Every structure is written in structure tokens, then in C-alpha cells.
Amino acid sequence: MWNFGKYQNKTAIVDENGISVTYRQLQEEGYKIGNVISRRCLVFCLCTNTIGSITGYTSFVENKITPVLLNAYLDRELLNNLLDNYLPSYLWIPTKLVKEFQQMQSVYSAYGYTLLKTGYIKSNDLFDDLCLMLTTSGSTGSPKFVRQSYSNVLSNAESIAQYLELDETERPITTLPMNYTYGLSIINSHLLVGATILVTEKGLMQKEFWTFFKDNEATSFGGVPYTYEILERLRFYRMKLPSLRYMTQAGGKLIPELHAKFAEYAAANEKKFIVMYGQCEATARMGYLPADKAVEKCGSMGIAIPGGNFKLIDADGNNITEPFVTGELVYEGPNVTLGYAECGDDLIKGDERNGALQTGDMAQFDTDGYYFIVGRKKRFLKIYGNRVNLDEMDRLIKGKFNGIDCASTGVDDHMYIFVTDEGLADQVRDFVVFKTRLNPSAFKTIVIDEIPKNDSGKILYKELTKYYELQRQERNNL
Structure with missing residues (x-):
């Protein structure tokens, strides 16, 4: 999917301990894991922002093995329910957690991660184009996942790389978990262009994060609204970060005051601030606000990404054509995912959405065609x-x-x-x-x-x- 062979000796990932891997090593790791598993099946990945977590993920995708990405520290009762529900053939977990799964057989280890064979006799059939699964909610342990296809993941990564103008000189630093659709999209889009990803488990409030950021000359980071609230408390505007090129924001609507502050900071310091809009059901991104519109269109989530299209519909399903009229936001594009899975039997299902997604967000567009989220159809935060x-x-x-x-x-x-x-x-x-x-x-x-x-x-x-x-x-x- 990522054409690792194109970049070969370029560094793909650097971690906070100074360990790094090249694109050639990522490719070789894929060969090794492919030889161990040697068949298409389901794997649960207990994710961390580490080299081992990412190398396992890329290896599975490259070998047409379907990973389910979960937080490594998910409540074990919830994890056991998911295991019983989906019967994965393997687990890819931090080696330090192996002792929790003593009934399973260790078959391979690399970069602080271990591959365990679960021993389930039964396995579920997988749809040919099923690339990976992500949870719709990191909150309550629901067995409901979004089924993402290979074409979903690739098309969205290509689109993101296009509108962010990414190239191999980028050095994004991780601020979001890779099992979260936004965090994963940053990894996918940067691996696609041969960039170097800086991975850390440290948070914004820790001195070590900023030391790692500066020492490795990070060029970008992404954040949800809370990230930017923290940055304001840290007096981010006063920080000396000469390597920083751009910042992205998604995962909920940023309050207008903060949007304005970061947009104005970016404009005054020759950096870019890019607000984005997305959902796991659309792989990751659906809309973005171009950096040169960040101040002028403050509060907007922007326009559709390359290859996608927005429209608004009223309560009867009719298209809304006049500006400043509220309707439900509908997105159409190749990144609209296959549908949901709520049990193992759902993994054989094909495309149930046919490229169209009713987002559940209520929105308006202005006279220039820029969209503004004004509410939600259902009660969720x-x-x-x-x-x-x-x-x-x-x-x-x-x-x-x-x-x-x-x-x-x-x-x-x-x-x-x-x-x-x-x-x-x-x-x-x-x-x-x-x-x-x-x-x-x-x-x-x-x-x-x-x-x-x-x-x-x-x-x-x-x-x-x-x-x-x-x-x-x-x-x-x-």
C-alpha cells in the first residue's frame, strides 16, 4: 500500500529513546511477519505510540492480514469480551504484557512487541477488501467497529497528503493514539510520502515531549480541541519552535476563541493552522479549512477534501441549495467505509454504504461554499x-x-x-x-x-x- 521500496534507506520512524527504523527495515519486518502467519486472518493489535506497534500494523496491512486496532491498556474484561466475540487468530502486543496472556503461544517478537497465537479453533471469514477495523468509541467497550477497506485507507491517505502538501521532508510527532482514526491517518499519510514519524508515549504536559520535539526538529502535530486548550495553558505562543511548519485540529469543534488565537499565531509566525473534519466512518478526513482561510473563515470546518463532496439535506431528504440554511451534512467519496461490524459474522460483509455517509452533524454553508457545524442530530460528544x-x-x-x-x-x-x-x-x-x-x-x-x-x-x-x-x-x- 505504501510502496516502502521507493524510500528504502530513508528513516521511517524515530522513537524517544533514539531508536530508528528505515523504510527498508519496515519492508523486511513485513516479510518476516508474513512468513510467520502466512495466511489472511484477523489480528488484535494492542496499540501504543511505539516503533513496534507501527511496524506490526504496517506488516499486517502489507500482507493482507486484517488488524483490529485497540488501546493496549483497554480494560481486560472488555478485551476478553471482544476476543470471545471476534476470535482473532493472533494478538500483537507489547512484550511487557505477555505475562497476562500465558495461555497463548508466543511465535515472534520484534521492537518490544510479541506475536501471540490465540489458539481459537474457529475463525471468521473476511471480506476480500477488509483492510482494518477501528472502534467507533474508545469509551464503553462496545463491540461495534468500523470496517475500513484497502481502497478507503489508501484514497484517504492520498487525499490528506495532497491537501496538506506533504513530502518526505516532513517529521510529524505523535500526540494522538494510533488506534484513534485521526492518529492513524497521520501515520498513514506520512508513510505514503516517505516522511519520518517521531513516536513518543510522552504527553504535552511532560518536559520530555518538548525535548524530543526540539531535538528531532518536529515539523507538525495534530490535536483535538482539548490539545489546544492545554497548549494555551502552556503558553504555547511563547515557545521557540523554529522547525514547526503546521498544526492540524480535528476530533470535535474548537471553540471560536481558540480557533482565532491559533490561526492568528500561525499567520504571524509563518506557520499553518489547519482545522479538519472527519469521522471513523469516512476512514478519517472528510473536510479541511485551508490554512490561508483560517482567520477569514474562523469557526468553519472548511470544504470537502480532494475526491470528496459535501451536501446538506433537509428532514425529508431533499438537497438544500441556499446558504445559511441548516441541514444534515452528507459526505460522498471513496473513503466512505464499508459499514459496521458488531460480531465476527459481520466480517464477511461487503460495502453497505456505497460511498455515501449521513454524518449526523447539522451544518450550514456560507455564500463561498464553506461549511459550519451548528449541532448534532444525536446526543453524543x-x-x-x-x-x-x-x-x-x-x-x-x-x-x-x-x-x-x-x-x-x-x-x-x-x-x-x-x-x-x-x-x-x-x-x-x-x-x-x-x-x-x-x-x-x-x-x-x-x-x-x-x-x-x-x-x-x-x-x-x-x-x-x-x-x-x-x-x-x-x-x-x-
Whole structure:
């Protein structure tokens, strides 16, 4: 897929310990793993931002072995449920975790990762064009995955490389997990052009991250809205980063104030700030705001990527042709994925979407054809890029805490759980953090006298907005 042979002796990946691999070594690793497995099958990859994780992933894809990409530290009960559901033939895991899977046979190791043979007698048939699977939500351990084809992944990587004008001189640094569609798209698009990827498990708040960034002259990074909130607190605008060329943002809508600040910073410092729009169901990216429009079109998610097309439809499915009229955003393009899988039997399914995706986002376009997201059709938030279904979360809370009355709402990267029992507030928050495995700072419980409801008992979510709007104002004033 990536034509590693074209770049051969060029460095493909460098990690925070100074270890590096060339494109030739990536290719050779693919040959070795292909010889060990020697057949098309399903592999669970427990991902980290390391050389071993990426070399395994590329080896599987190059050998037509289908990887399922998961967080290496996914709750083990949830992982066991997924194993029982999908019956993968192999696991590719950090070697330090092998002791957790003693019943499985180790058959190969490289770069701190080990290939385990699961021993399942049964395996599921795979659709010929099924390249990989990613979870739709990093939050609640749902067995629902997005099925991405080889043509989906390649076409989206090519499109991203085109509109970002990527070449082999790029040196992106990892700030997002590779099992997340945005993080993976950065890897795919840069490997396609022979760039050097700087991989680290360190976070933005750690000094080691910025030392690695500067020592290796990183040229770009990507982030979700929360990433940019952290950067502002770190006084990013004052940092001396001469190697930085561009920054990208996706995974939820950035508040206009931050969009403006980073756009203006980039314009004043000869760098690029590029807001993007995407979903796992479209492989990764669907839209982008060109860097030269970042200030002028502040708040917009942009235009369709090369090879794609946007349109808006009304409640009856009719096309909206007038600007500033709200409708559901529909995307069409070769990167629209095959569909979902909820069990092993779904892996043989073919293309169920036929190149069209109703995004569930409500949007408008202006007189220049630039799109603006104005809301969502369904109740979910993106927390650090992970989709969290609010109705599902409310059900989980009520199932855990018998008799509790609660309602979840908020904005991207900030979820507010309203409860009426002050004594359970901390326990509810801890439970949500545990279930989602996401940064605790994204969640806050708010105690109120009663959950507002109409005469038929439906929750009046609009009545709750004044609470989280107040929280936002307080946060912005810090």
C-alpha cells in the first residue's frame, strides 16, 4: 500500500529513546511477519505510540492480514469480551504484557512487541477488501467497529497528503493514539510520502515531549480541541519552535476563541493552522479549512477534501441549495467505509454504504461554499476525539446506581453529569472515568435539586445548558 521500496534507506520512524527504523527495515519486518502467519486472518493489535506497534500494523496491512486496532491498556474484561466475540487468530502486543496472556503461544517478537497465537479453533471469514477495523468509541467497550477497506485507507491517505502538501521532508510527532482514526491517518499519510514519524508515549504536559520535539526538529502535530486548550495553558505562543511548519485540529469543534488565537499565531509566525473534519466512518478526513482561510473563515470546518463532496439535506431528504440554511451534512467519496461490524459474522460483509455517509452533524454553508457545524442530530460528544454517546452513558449510570436520577450533557471535551444525590456525585464521576478510560479532567458532576422534565417525563436538556455554559465561562476566565 505504501510502496516502502521507493524510500528504502530513508528513516521511517524515530522513537524517544533514539531508536530508528528505515523504510527498508519496515519492508523486511513485513516479510518476516508474513512468513510467520502466512495466511489472511484477523489480528488484535494492542496499540501504543511505539516503533513496534507501527511496524506490526504496517506488516499486517502489507500482507493482507486484517488488524483490529485497540488501546493496549483497554480494560481486560472488555478485551476478553471482544476476543470471545471476534476470535482473532493472533494478538500483537507489547512484550511487557505477555505475562497476562500465558495461555497463548508466543511465535515472534520484534521492537518490544510479541506475536501471540490465540489458539481459537474457529475463525471468521473476511471480506476480500477488509483492510482494518477501528472502534467507533474508545469509551464503553462496545463491540461495534468500523470496517475500513484497502481502497478507503489508501484514497484517504492520498487525499490528506495532497491537501496538506506533504513530502518526505516532513517529521510529524505523535500526540494522538494510533488506534484513534485521526492518529492513524497521520501515520498513514506520512508513510505514503516517505516522511519520518517521531513516536513518543510522552504527553504535552511532560518536559520530555518538548525535548524530543526540539531535538528531532518536529515539523507538525495534530490535536483535538482539548490539545489546544492545554497548549494555551502552556503558553504555547511563547515557545521557540523554529522547525514547526503546521498544526492540524480535528476530533470535535474548537471553540471560536481558540480557533482565532491559533490561526492568528500561525499567520504571524509563518506557520499553518489547519482545522479538519472527519469521522471513523469516512476512514478519517472528510473536510479541511485551508490554512490561508483560517482567520477569514474562523469557526468553519472548511470544504470537502480532494475526491470528496459535501451536501446538506433537509428532514425529508431533499438537497438544500441556499446558504445559511441548516441541514444534515452528507459526505460522498471513496473513503466512505464499508459499514459496521458488531460480531465476527459481520466480517464477511461487503460495502453497505456505497460511498455515501449521513454524518449526523447539522451544518450550514456560507455564500463561498464553506461549511459550519451548528449541532448534532444525536446526543453524543467527542471527548479527546473519542465519541461518547450520552444516552448510553446515562443508561450505564442508572444501571450502576439503582434509583439515581441523572442526565448527561456538555460540549466537546467537557461532559457534565447532572445528579440529584450529592452523596453519589463523586462516585458517579469516578464510574464514568473508569468506563470511558479517558482523562478525568473531561468530566464534572453537578448536583441540582431535580432533573428538569416536561409533562411526558422527557428531560429538558436545553434547561441544563445554562449550567454548562456557566462552567465554560468560568473556565475561559481562568
